[in-house]
Amino acid sequence: MYNFNLKSSIYEFRVLSDFVDHFQLSPYDTVFTERFLYEKYFKGKLNCNFIFQDDYGLGEPSDIVIDKILIDIKDKPINRIIGIGGGSILDIAKLLSIKDATSTEDIFEENIPLVRDKGLILIPTTCGTGCEVTCVSVVDISRKNTKIGKRIEANFADSAVLIEELLDSIPERVFLYSSVDALIHAMEIYVAQTGNPYNDVFCESAIKIILSNYKKLVKDGIETRFEYMNxxxxxxxxxxxxxSNTACGAVHAFAMHFGSVHHVAHGESNARFLTEVFKKYAQISPNGKLEDLSKIINNALEIDTDLQGSFLALEELIDYLIPKKRLREYGVKEEDIEPYVDKVIETQQRLLKNNFVPLSRKELIDIYKGVY
Ligand SMILES: [Fe+2]
Structure with missing residues (x-):
């Protein structure tokens, strides 16, 4: 049985003014964003209300921040919530659109019906999370001292809107870590045992676009990234x-735990585990979807090599753009490896079950040692 859903309407605009013309904003619309984006792009240009995440505290947003915003917007006449920003801004915007929500706990524990009474428009300003078309919100739950992802079916946006202009000054690091996150989503889901042929079309295309453009950036310089931003x-x-249809696998499973313990951003954490996980897959089972993936890589990079060769070429390419950094440089100790892997096994089964092939505890430890 296969099931594939695409619930949001998707729009592409080159500039913000085209979005404004099409969506006809009004004072009943509330944009949730960050001040630096407002100053750079929206000031005086959008006829609507604004809420700024930074007014509620700096750093990674937690349930405490979200609760304060929920209380502030309660009883305000809001027709549409428009989230504009990186992944966490979009994830919070989803929660703000839920009917009668006054706390993150009520939402995450489902103490209230999870329905929306507001329209929801999501506009990314990075190029990696894909949050604009998923219904999951990942929130740092302070009481539990960990990040938790909550899938809320009502929270697929009515419209996911891509506006190239909003990425016209994306910093190099943000660009690299977000685009590699997108690449990893596509690679992990392409080989996932729980994948489906409908996903494959989107994954294959994403991998091709990202790798072929990475190749150009290696040749012409990272500063030319803006030519390919759309x-x-x-x-x-x-x-x-x-x-939005299938979860990721081992790379994300490792990264979720490592990123949360060592406070390393999502894309950066993922980048550290990418090639080691796929090299392990290539060792264990160099065939099936992995072979198909290596052909996609060869095609995108215009190389002619065997499966091992294509993953090696991928590693060289990624290492050039995002130089390797060992986990020990982030503070991981050798004696941490086994307990960390056990924690990943304990808490990330939702992701590990999508692995291309099942990975034993020993194999997971080998991968960790490989990046340590
Ligand atoms: Fe991700």
């Missing part, structure tokens, strides 16, 4: 569409 943005949404 393609990276689209690839990220393609991968997000797959992600």
């Amino acid at each position: 393609e990276f943005l689209r690839a990220s949404t393609f991968a997000g569409i797959a992600l």
